[in-house]
Every structure is written in C-alpha cells, then in structure tokens.
Amino acid sequence: MVLAAVGQFRATIQVLANAESCLNIIHRASKAGAKTVFLPEASDFIGLNAEEGLKTARNETPQFVKMIRDAAALSKIEVSVGIHSPFHLNNDATVTPTKTTNTCLFISSDGEYHKLHLFDVFVEGSPIYHESKGVQKGSSFLKPFDTSIGRLGMNICYDVRFPEMALKLRREGAEILQYPSAFTLRTGAAHWELLLRARAVDTQCYVMAAAQGGKNMRRNEMTDQQVGKHDEEGRRASYGHAMIVDPWGSIVAQCSDMSTEPSFCLADVDLQSLRQVRQSMPLWDQRREDVFPS
Numbered sequence: 698m699v700l701a702a703v704g705q706f707r708a709t710i711q712v713l714a715n716a717e718s719c720l721n722i723i724h725r726a727s728k729a730g731a732k733t734v735f736l737p738e739a740s741d742f743i744g745l746n747a748e749e750g751l752k753t754a755r756n757e758t759p760q761f762v763k764m765i766r767d768a769a770a771l772s773k774i775e776v777s778v779g780i781h782s783p784f785h786l787n788n789d790a791t792v793t794p795t796k797t798t799n800t801c802l803f804i805s806s807d808g809e810y811h812k813l814h815l816f817d818v819f820v821e822g823s824p825i826y827h828e829s830k831g832v833q834k835g836s837s838f839l840k841p842f843d844t845s846i847g848r849l850g851m852n853i854c855y856d857v858r859f860p861e862m863a864l865k866l867r868r869e870g871a872e873i874l875q876y877p878s879a880f881t882l883r884t885g886a887a888h889w890e891l892l893l894r895a896r897a898v899d900t901q902c903y904v905m906a907a908a909q910g911g912k913n914m915r916r917n918e919m920t921d922q923q924v925g926k927h928d929e930e931g932r933r934a935s936y937g938h939a940m941i942v943d944p945w946g947s948i949v950a951q952c953s954d955m956s957t958e959p960s961f962c963l964a965d966v967d968l969q970s971l972r973q974v975r976q977s978m979p980l981w982d983q984r985r986e987d988v989f990p991s
C-alpha cells in the first residue's frame with residue numbers, strides 16, 4: 698500500500714501566488730506520507746485570453762516549474778502538475794510560438810503529456826469555451842510509465858470524455874489514470890463524478906482527479922471586455938470536487954466542496970486489490986476483438 702494525494706485550489710492570473718498554493722499542497726501531502734501528489738490542470742495560471750496566456754506561459758511559467766521541481770526534491774515526493782508551455786512548430790525553438798500547449802508534467806521521471814482533446818464547446822447555460830483559440834492540441838499518445846504508486850497513464854480534463862484513450866492506456870499497462878482538471882460548474886455538476894467513476898470501472902484502474910475549485914477570476918482582475926464572457930457575474934469558476942476513485946469505482950477520497958483554500962485528500966493505492974478486481978472480472982480476456990477490434 699502506498700499513499701497518493703490529489704490537490705484542489707483556485708488558480709488565478711497570479712503565477713507566484715499559484716506556485717505558493719501548489720507548494721503548500723506539496724509540502725503538506727508529503728508530510729502526511731504521500732509518495733505522489735497530483736495537482737490540477739493549469740496550475741500555473743488561468744489566463745484572461747489567448748495572447749495574455751501565451752505571454753504568461755513564456756515569461757512566468759518557467760519560474761513556476763522551477764519552484765515545483767525544487768519543492769518536489771525538497772519534500773521527496775513525485776508531483777504531477779498541469780501547466781501551459783509555448784508551442785513551437787516542429788519543436789523548433791527559433792519559431793515564434795503563437796499558441797501554448799496544455800501540458801501535464803510528471804516531476805521526477807520527466808513524463809510530459811500534451812492534452813489531445815480540446816474543450817471547444819457551447820453548452821446552454823454555461824460560458825463559451827474555445828480552448829483551441831489559444832492552445833495547440835497534442836499530437837501523440839504517451840505510453841503509461843512507472844511511478845512509485847504504480848503505472849500511470851496521463852490524461853487531462855476533457856480527455857475524460859474520450860473512453861478510447863482510457864482503454865488504450867489500460868491496454869498499454871496503466872494501473873492509474875490521472876485527470877487533472879478545471880471543470881466548469883455546469884458540466885461538473887452533471888458529469889464529473891459520473892465520468893471519473895465510469896473510467897475507473899471501464900479500465901479497472903485507480904483514477905486521480907486533481908481539480909481547480911472556486912472562482913478563478915475576480916471582477917477587478919478583468920478588463921471591461923472580459924467581464925461578461927465567463928458567467929453572469931463576469932467570472933470564471935471551476936467545479937472542484939477533486940477525488941480519488943478505486944478500480945471498483947468507489948470514491949475513496951474527495952476534497953471539500955466548501956474549500957477554495959489549497960487542500961488535498963489522500964487514499965491508499967493497493968495494487969493487490971486492483972489485481973483482484975481484474976481477476977474476478979477479467980474484462981481484458983473477454984473483449985470481443987473479433988467483433989470490436991482495438
């Protein structure tokens with residue numbers, strides 16, 4: 698058995714303050730005995746718009762990442778953290794970036810994943826999100842890799858709605874799936890728990906879902922044009938409810954709905970019980986590859 702932690706906090710455009718929130722979670726989760734801590738999508742900042750986001754990612758995110766790396770080393774804990782990184786065409790640093798990637802870093806083993814599915818949606822009663830305006834979607838699948846709590850498959854947020862990705866990660870050996878997120882209030886209330894538990898049950902994996910929670914922007918942090926674009930009060934807010942789900946689909950830890958202060962919850966990862974779930978219901982031996990080829 699090993700302890701894992703998932704974090705919840707409210708990132709704003711203030712990168713250093715966001716870093717302090719992450720450090721607070723990292724140090725406390727480590728003290729509590731966690732071997733790995735998962736932080737939300739876009740922990741470095743929640744931007745105002747695409748141009749500002751790119752500028753902040755170029756100028757400020759490197760310092761944010763350094764602070765997280767140092768804290769992980771100091772606290773001797775593995776950290777998964779969502780950030781933005783400038784997108785360079787063909788990986789050529791001399792090409793001026795026009796977008797960022799929505800990236801998750803796994804610090805210590807240097808896993809790096811770029812979000813494959815972007816949140817371009819129009820949901821009645823919810824702010825409009827057009828993630829691809831500022832973000833370049835990833836182009837490759839990242840194989841699961843070993844961590845101190847088990848073999849980890851990386852996803853980000855909206856990826857949770859694409860079960861083929863979770864199935865592929867399981868097929869490639871994942872024992873743990875992560876979904877660092879900043880879910881909207883409306884879709885979160887309707888789908889967050891349902892999707893996370895479904896992915897856990899589909900794949901018989903642990904699910905680690907760190908989440909942003911609370912109002913990401915205050916009115917006085919926004920320009921006049923930005924006010925009104927997010928919700929009726931001109932603010933963007935995230936659903937919270939960071940949680941850990943076990944391979945049977947039970948929620949084994951969940952952060953408080955009330956807390957917008959940096960917080961975390963902990964659960965044991967028990968790979969023996971994972972194997973038991975997989976043996977007692979051997980889905981992977983029963984898949985009808987002849988009818989539904991993978």
Ligand SMILES: O=C(O)CNC(=O)[C@H](CS)NC(=O)CCC(=O)C(=O)O
Pocket residue numbers: 738739742743744799815816826827828854855858879880881884885888
């Ligand atoms: O990169 C950033 O700055 C923050 N990124 C996000 O908040 C992303 C893209 S806008 N949010 C989601 O994917 C929410 C998905 C969701 O809510 C759903 O699937 O229902």
